[in-house]
Amino acid sequence: MTFVPILGDTLYTIAGMFWKILWALVLGFAISGAVQAFVPKRRMVQVMGDDSAASLFRAGFFGAISSSCSYAAAAMSRSVFMRGAHITASIAFMIAATNLVIELGFVLWSLMGWQFVVAEFAGGVLLIIVMALLMKLVGPVRAFDHVREAQTDDDTDEDVAVPSPLSLDGWRQAAANFMMDWSMIWKDIAIGVIVAGAMVVWVPDAFWQALFLSGGHGGDVSLLQMIENALVGPLVAVVSFVCSVGNVPLAAALFNGGISFGGALAFIYGDLIVIPMLLVYRQYYGTRLAAMLGVILYIAMAVTGFVVDLIFSVGGWAPDSSTVDVGSMEFFSLDYTFWLNLIFIGVGLGLWALSRQANAQSHCAHHH
Template structure:
C-alpha cells in the first residue's frame, strides 16, 4: 500500500510540474519558432572563423538568439563548425543556445525561482569564459581539423540534415513574414517541429522528478552530496551534480524539473545548478558529439565541458553564498502546495498558451490541405 501511495504522489508531483511548466515551455517554443524562421543560422559561420574574444562574443550572441533545444543546438553547432567556425566559437554557441535562452530561463524561474535563474544566466557567461580559456590553451588543432574535413565529406556524400535542424525558412524579411499568413504558417510548422523534438525529454523529466521526490529518501542524497561547508565539499557537490545530469538522458528542458526534484530532496545549490548545466554532455548528446566529431574529439569535449561545468557551479555557490542569495528549500509538502491547481497567473498563461497552440495548429492544417490540393 505504501508503494502505491508513493507512486500516486510521484505521479501527482510530475503532473503538477508539467502544469507549472506548460506555459513557459509553449511560450519558449513559440520564441524558438520565431527565431528559427526569421534568422538564418548558417550565415553565422561566415563571421565565426576566428579564435579571438570578439568572435566568441559574436557566437555567444548568436547562440542566445538561436534559442534551440539541446539536440537542435548541437546540430547547428556542427553546421557552423563544418562551414568554418572555430572550435571556440562553436562551443560558445552551444553553451549560449542551451544555457542563455529565453524558454529555459522562464522555466527555471517558474519551477526554481529567481535565484536559480540568475545563477543560470551568470553561470552561462562564466561557462563560456572558462571554456574559452581552456580550449585556447589545450585545443588539439589537427584533431578538430580532421573532424571538420570528415563533416564536409559526409555532407558532400549526403547533404540531407544529419540531425534536428530548421525545417522551414523563407527569403522574405522578418517584417514581411510576421505580417503574412504564409509567414505565420512557417512559424507554426517550426513551432510543432520544435515541440516534437523536446516533448519526450520534457515528459520524461517530469516523470523522473516526481518519482525522485516521492521514492528517494533524503538520506540517499545526503550520502551522495556532502554538506557544502567548504570548497572541497562544494566541488564534490558540483561533480556529482554534473554526473547526475550526464546520466539523466534528458535534454535541457527536461533537466529543469529533474533539478527541481533534486533541490526539494536536499541537494545543494551547486549540485542542482551543475545538473542543469550538464545537458550538453548527457549520454545521448555525447553520442551525437561522437557521431559528428569522432570519439577522440568527443572525449576532449567531455573533459573540457565537464571541467567547465564543475568550476562554474562552484563559483555560483560561492558567489550566491556571499550575497546570501541561496533560496530557502521547499519541503515536499510545500512543493505539493506550490504545484496545486488554482486560478492565478499560471492558469491564465496556460489557457492563453493552449489557445495560441490551437491557432497555430489550425494554420498548419490549413497549409497542409492547401499543399495537398495543389
C-alpha cells in the first residue's frame, strides 16, 4: 500500500508550506493593522471622485495600505463608491487592496521568488490601467451611478479620530485590526495551503502539462502557451474559492506543475472573480452589473498576465518553473525562515494580547 506514505508526503508539504509563509503573514498583517489604525481615511472620497489618472493613483495608494481580504476590499470599495467615489476609482481601490498589499509581496517572495514580487506589483498597476481603459470604453458607468442613486448606504459614519503611533491605545487598535484581518482570512489561507499541498503530491504533472499546454519543467514557453495560460489562469481561480494571499500556495503548485509565469500571475489576480466574490457583486450591484464587472476584470487579468509574461520573457527575467519545485523544498531547517518565524510568532502573540485589552476596553465602555 502506497497510501500511507503519500498521505505523509501530503501532510508534510502542507505543514511545510504554512511554515514557509508564517512569518510573512504575521509581518504583513501587522503592518496592515498599524496602517489602518494610524493612517487617516478622511477625504478619501473627495480625492477619488473621477476616473482621472491622479484619482486612480490615489485609489491605488489607499487600497494598497488597506485590508488584503478580497471580501473586505469589495465591501470597502462599495462603501467609498456609495459615498461618492467614481466606480472606476472604487474598483481600482479594490484591485490594489488585494494585489498591491505588502503581505502578498512577502508571501510571494518567501514561496516563489523575487521575480513574482516585482511582476505582481508591476502587473497590479497594469491591471488597474487595463481595467480603467475597459471601463472607459465599454464599462456601464452610468448604470453603476443609477444603482448609487437608487440606494441609501448605511455606511455613512464619520471617520473616527486617528490615534498617535506613540500611544498604547493606538497600538491596541492596530492589534485589533491585526486580529480582525486574521479572522477574515485564515480560512482562505488554510484552504489554499491544504489544496496546494494535496495538488503537489496527488495531481500528476501530465495533467497540468495538458491543461496548460506545457512541455514540462525547464521548457521554453511558446507564445501560444502564454496566451492560453493567461486565459485559463483566472478561470482556474474562479472555482478555487480562495483569496489573494491564499492563492499564492496554489499558484506555486500550478507553476510547479507547468503553468506559465504570466498564467500564474493571472491566477493570483483571479481572486477577485471567484464565485463567492461574484455573488457579493451581485448582492451589491445586481446580476447584470455583477456579470459585466466580472467579464471586465477577467479580460483585464488575462491581458495583464500575458503582457507581463511577454515583457519578462523578452527581458530574460521570467523564472523557470523548476526554480519553484514545491515537492522537493526543504521546509524545516535552521535557516532564516526558522528564526524569522520564532520572532514573528512572538510578535503575533504580543498583538493578540493587545487585541484582548482593546476588546476588554470596548466591552467596558459599552456597559458604561
